[in-house]
Amino acid sequence: MNQEHQEEPAHPTPVTEAASTTPAPPTVPVVDRIKDAFPDLSHAERLVARYLLSDYPTACLGPIASIASGAGVSAPSVVRFAKSMGFASYIAFRDAVLAEIAADSKGPLDRARNFDGDEHTPRVQEQLEILLSKASHDLSRIPLAEWDNVASLLADSSKTIYVAGGRFSTAVARILALNLQLLRPNVILLDDLDQRDKGCLLDMNRKSVFFVFDFYRYQKSVIRAAHVAKQKGATIILMSNINEGDISPIKKDASVVLPVSTTSFLPLNGLSTAVTVIEILLGEVYTKIGPKASTHLAEWELLTGDETLH
Numbered sequence: 001m002n003q004e005h006q007e008e009p010a011h012p013t014p015v016t017e018a019a020s021t022t023p024a025p026p027t028v029p030v031v032d033r034i035k036d037a038f039p040d041l042s043h044a045e046r047l048v049a050r051y052l053l054s055d056y057p058t059a060c061l062g063p064i065a066s067i068a069s070g071a072g073v074s075a076p077s078v079v080r081f082a083k084s085m086g087f088a089s090y091i092a093f094r095d096a097v098l099a100e101i102a103a104d105s106k107g108p109l110d111r112a113r114n115f116d117g118d119e120h121t122p123r124v125q126e127q128l129e130i131l132l133s134k135a136s137h138d139l140s141r142i143p144l145a146e147w148d149n150v151a152s153l154l155a156d157s158s159k160t161i162y163v164a165g166g167r168f169s170t171a172v173a174r175i176l177a178l179n180l181q182l183l184r185p186n187v188i189l190l191d192d193l194d195q196r197d198k199g200c201l202l203d204m205n206r207k208s209v210f211f212v213f214d215f216y217r218y219q220k221s222v223i224r225a226a227h228v229a230k231q232k233g234a235t236i237i238l239m240s241n242i243n244e245g246d247i248s249p250i251k252k253d254a255s256v257v258l259p260v261s262t263t264s265f266l267p268l269n270g271l272s273t274a275v276t277v278i279e280i281l282l283g284e285v286y287t288k289i290g291p292k293a294s295t296h297l298a299e300w301e302l303l304t305g306d307e308t309l310h
Contacts, residue, residue, distance in 0.1 A: 030085070030096050031053070031141065034049050034056075034085065034143070035053070035141075035144060035145075037049075038144075038145045041084060044080070044081075047071045048073055050251075050257050051070050051251075052071075053143065054259035057101055060093070060097040061094060064078045127265055134273050135273045135276045137261070138259065138273050146258070147281075147284070150281065151288055154184075157186070157289075158207060159186070159207055159208065160204075161177075161184075161187045161188065161209050162188050162204065162211070162229070163180070163189050164191070164193055164211075164222065165191075165213035166213065166214055166221075166222050167219060169239075169269075169274070170213070172213050172239075172275055172278060173189065173213050174191065176211065179278075180282070180285070182296065183285060183286055183289055184289055184296060188200060190225070198225075202228075202232070204229050205233045205234070206233035208232070208235070210226060210235070210237070211239070212226050212236065213239045213274070214239075214248040214250050215262055215269050216241055216248075218240075226253050226254070230253040236254040236255055236256075238250045238254035238257045239257075239274060241259070241261060247259065258277065260277055
């Protein structure tokens with residue numbers, strides 16, 4: 001007993017030192033822990049996970065109140081989320097993220113963001129590397145459960161798929177809708193939400209899936225359409241970009257959020273990452289539909305065979 005009491009001070013750990021020491025990052029990266037745990041999280045915890053993944057790791061660094069507001073949940077839900085990830089508190093969770101940022105500060109994405117270029121690197125090649133890095137980053141922060149859920153919804157022939165976008169994102173919406181129409185029936189492109197297509201919103205029900213694109217500056221007609229669709233029972237899938245830590249207000253009605261970068265070398269939103277994500281998603285949908293997709297595609301070929309040269 002006496003020896004035990006005498007051995008305790010042998011390795012003193014002052015409280016101030018422990019508080020100031022950054023914990024070593026876990027063996028599994030925090031972002032992977034979030035994605036792996038996603039299927040087992042509660043509804044509120046999933047909202048927190050989606051919000052954090054939508055702008056990871058930046059979103060993880062704010063105060064609890066800010067994260068709760070961004071995710072649309074209560075502050076205790078943020079704390080419960082951190083504990084579900086295996087951390088004693090949200091501060092411990094945030095410190096682990098900070099430790100990983102420090103360790104990864106010289107990673108490929110960081111190099112791309114801070115790339116100054118040199119005389120031996122063509123400007124076009126430099127831009128391509130940055131865009132590819134952004135696309136890879138965006139895909140990596142979508143949980144596999146979310147990705148599989150989206151592909152399954154779009155492949156489900158019992159569902160009617162509606163697709164819409166804003167003034168510019170309609171271009172991406174059209175790519176998704178036209179390609180889905182080649183693979184399966186009951187796909188409807190809504191490209192005039194201000195007038196002609198308003199009535200389609202009233203036709204939606206629990207067997208409807210509304211895939212909506214809404215990029216900053218976030219279009220009021222698209223936001224209203226998503227809200228109406230949600231009230232009618234439709235499942236909402238949102239693709240949006242992050243602007244100053246926030247995302248389209250449609251996130252409140254969305255069952256799934258796919259965050260993408262709109263990095264561009266013009267003073268405009270770039271669509272290259274969104275198109276890349278859509279093309280990969282279409283491949284997943286094709287696989288899930290199976291032979292019926294090939295049959296539907298063949299029927300389209302017969303229908304449109306005399307409209308093209310080859």
